[in-house]
Amino acid sequence: xxxxxxxxxxxxxxxxxxxxxxxxxxxxxxxxxxxxxxxxxxxxxxxxxxxxxxxxxxxxxxxxxxxxxxxxxxxxxxxxxxxxxxxxxxxxxxxxxxxxxxxxxxxxxxxxx
Amino acid sequence: xxxxxxxxxxxxxxxxxxxxxxxxxxxxxxxxxxxxxxxxxxxxxxxxxxxxxxxxxxxxxxxxxxxxxxxxxxxxxxxxxxxxxxxxxxxxxxxxxxxxxxxxxxxxxxxx
Numbered sequence: 688x689x690x691x692x693x694x695x696x697x698x699x700x701x702x703x704x705x706x707x708x709x710x711x712x713x714x715x716x717x718x719x720x721x722x723x724x725x726x727x728x729x730x731x732x733x734x735x736x737x738x739x740x741x742x743x744x745x746x747x748x749x750x751x752x753x754x755x756x757x758x759x760x761x762x763x764x765x766x767x768x769x770x771x772x773x774x775x776x777x778x779x780x781x782x783x784x785x786x787x788x789x790x791x792x793x794x795x796x797x798x799x800x
Numbered sequence: 801x802x803x804x805x806x807x808x809x810x811x812x813x814x815x816x817x818x819x820x821x822x823x824x825x826x827x828x829x830x831x832x833x834x835x836x837x838x839x840x841x842x843x844x845x846x847x848x849x850x851x852x853x854x855x856x857x858x859x860x861x862x863x864x865x866x867x868x869x870x871x872x873x874x875x876x877x878x879x880x881x882x883x884x885x886x887x888x889x890x891x892x893x894x895x896x897x898x899x900x901x902x903x904x905x906x907x908x909x910x911x912x
Binding site for chain 1: 804833835840841842843844845848856858890892900901902903904905906
């Protein structure tokens, strides 16, 4: 989706932190999401943040939202080889249905042992 | 509890044929949405249904249609299949108006 942009690829070493970035364009977005997709599988909801929040932490995951710059990031602490997957940022927009999501093209995370 | 289930998992069709994909939402979820994911891209929104009514439609031709049944399951129909319809078709469900969407594993449709 051209309205949500992500870098294509990120490589980290096992045990390091990973930071995946996303920019969106719609200031009326209500929720912003991070999904994980492993090969041959559907999308797994990792976490989400409401647009009036700045930060959300859930175990190894930290989401930061900068509304002024329309920037969203996902930090994965102590990255493991099982975290290797494609990560999608998504926003829910008003006007296209309450729960219609617009996705970025995904960031492929490669974790090296 | 069972997650979102989709059937079939894989399907091969030829150009011009018709296809029906099925989705059962998580128990208690009343909303179902359909997405198309072409290889190497993020999912694209096709339809959203809530309480059996269409609540949103993405930028897809009229060859694509859907419906939701009284038990909240849903079907996606695609007529006059084109090569470009080859994709992973994902179904997602959510409970109410603002809850996040949970996805199934998808139906991989190949058009020959």
